Every structure is written in C-alpha cells, then in structure tokens.
Amino acid sequence: MSRGVLVTGASRGIGAAVARAFAEQGDRVAVHYGQSRGAAEKVLADLPGDGHLLVQADLADADAVRRAVDEAAEGLGGLDVLVNNAGVFLAHPPLTTSYDDWQRLWSQTIATNLTGAANATFCALPHLVSRGGGAVVNVSSRGAFRGEPECPAYGASKAGLNAFGQSMAQALAPHGIAVGTVAPGFVETDMAAEVLDGPRGDEVRGQSPTGRVARPEEVAAAVLWLASPEARFSTGTIIDVNGASYLR
Ligand code: NAD
Numbered sequence: 001m002s003r004g005v006l007v008t009g010a011s012r013g014i015g016a017a018v019a020r021a022f023a024e025q026g027d028r029v030a031v032h033y034g035q036s037r038g039a040a041e042k043v044l045a046d047l048p049g050d051g052h053l054l055v056q057a058d059l060a061d062a063d064a065v066r067r068a069v070d071e072a073a074e075g076l077g078g079l080d081v082l083v084n085n086a087g088v089f090l091a092h093p094p095l096t097t098s099y100d101d102w103q104r105l106w107s108q109t110i111a112t113n114l115t116g117a118a119n120a121t122f123c124a125l126p127h128l129v130s131r132g133g134g135a136v137v138n139v140s141s142r143g144a145f146r147g148e149p150e151c152p153a154y155g156a157s158k159a160g161l162n163a164f165g166q167s168m169a170q171a172l173a174p175h176g177i178a179v180g181t182v183a184p185g186f187v188e189t190d191m192a193a194e195v196l197d198g199p200r201g202d203e204v205r206g207q208s209p210t211g212r213v214a215r216p217e218e219v220a221a222a223v224l225w226l227a228s229p230e231a232r233f234s235t236g237t238i239i240d241v242n243g244a245s246y247l248r
Pocket of ligand 1: 008009010011012013014015033034035036057058059060085086087088089112139140141142183184185186187188189190191192
C-alpha cells in the first residue's frame, strides 16, 4: 500500500536518498527543503512514481514547520511517515570561538537539529493518529555518543534527538506510531565533503575497518526499515550506520 511520507532536508544528501528510496517502493513523498528550491525541484523531478510534491519551511520557524507539515499531509492525501533528516553542522570550537558566535551557532544548531525535529513531530501527530498509526524516523549521528569537539552543539542536539525519540516512542506506542532513530558515522554528502576531501580524509575513512564512509543509500536503507510495519515492535531503537567505526 502506498504511504504518504514527509522527508525534511530532502533537497540533497541523505534526505534526497531517503526520498528516492521511499518513492522506489511506491510511496508518495513530500520533498521538504529550506532554501534550495532548485535542487529540491530536481530531486522531485527524478523520483519514480506519482503523487510527490514539494514543501518549504525553515525548520527553525515553528509556524512555518506547522504549515509545511499540514501542506504535506493534505497534498499527499494523508501522512503515514515523517523522516526528520534536516540538520546543520556549524563548527564552533570552544577555545577559539567568540561568545557572540558561540550564542549564534549554538542556537541555530539546536533550533534546527533538535527543536525543528521536535516541532515537525508534534505537528505530524494528528495526521499520523488520523491514519491509525505510522512512523517517525529521526536522523541522528554517531556524534551523539562520542561527542563533537569542533561542534559541541551538534553532539548535544543529536544526543537530545536520541532521547526525544525514545520519549516519543513510549508516548506514541499505544497509538500505533513507531519512533526510530538512525545514527550514521561519516556519510558521503556535502555536509562531510570538506573533511572527506581535506587532509583528514584518509584518517576518517580509516576509522572504519571497511576503509570507507557510508553512502547516503546505506543510511536510507536503515530509515526505510525503521519506517516499515515489520519494524513496529522495534520502536525506540537506535540503529548505528558507521561501518563499526564506533561500537556502543
Ligand atoms: P546536507 O547538508 O547535505 O543536507 C542537510 C539538509 O538539511 C539540506 O537539504 C539543508 O537544506 C537542510 N536544512 C538544514 N538546515 C535547515 C533549516 N533550518 N530548515 C530547513 N532545512 C534545513 O547533510 P546530510 O549529510 O545529508 O545530513 C542529513 C542528516 O544526516 C543531518 O541531520 C545530519 O546531521 C545527519 N548526519 C550526517 C552525517 C554526514 O557525515 N554527512 C553524519 C551523521 C549524521
């Protein structure tokens, strides 16, 4: 049965791969974007199947998030799955960042990665309940477990997202809504390009005994499974996609 799926931050990277994976299995996808309308239109045009659409919102804007979620549910003819994928990694090393920059980058990171995902989930609830259940999948990070020294807000936002997912899994299970989390290590996307293409690239690839980092499609596969009916009883779980570079 075709489901209605909203993927945040789907104009590129992991989000675009997730959107494509759902469309390939016959689902209808709302491709959310923040500012990159052109890139999002291209992702949309390349999706197989029918019934897909674009929605726009700055995830740090609570009203815009509500509008985008409602638009997605209406345009898709019902919302069954929300994937909270959008995120930012904004470096602010604690010993070399001014207090003004610290405030700005901390707030922007938490507002997008954590509060944006929480607001999107809250706004999706009436739609998911009206469908008799569904799934929320959060895209977290290995950094939630081992920290991010260059970007403490990122590690904190993703650790918060893990705890948020586990809280919501318990709250929503009685309503047939599963909440799962994927925690990737480095992934071949624009977000990681500066590190992967820079002097630390080989060291980072060597963190995994596979000698490489993840492909966006490998993260999408875990998202797809967590959103599937077969994963309903695995609600609350966190799946590592890091090539054994970090074992909890
Ligand atoms: P990316 O930078 O390629 O894509 C992020 C997407 O989020 C973009 O489409 C961007 O426009 C969107 N976005 C960011 N801030 C937004 C805002 N305020 N409002 C609306 N949209 C916004 O990054 P990616 O690698 O595809 O990352 C996707 C997710 O995976 C993120 O949550 C990221 O933290 C996580 N992740 C990535 C890696 C990695 O190495 N690439 C590792 C672990 C986790």
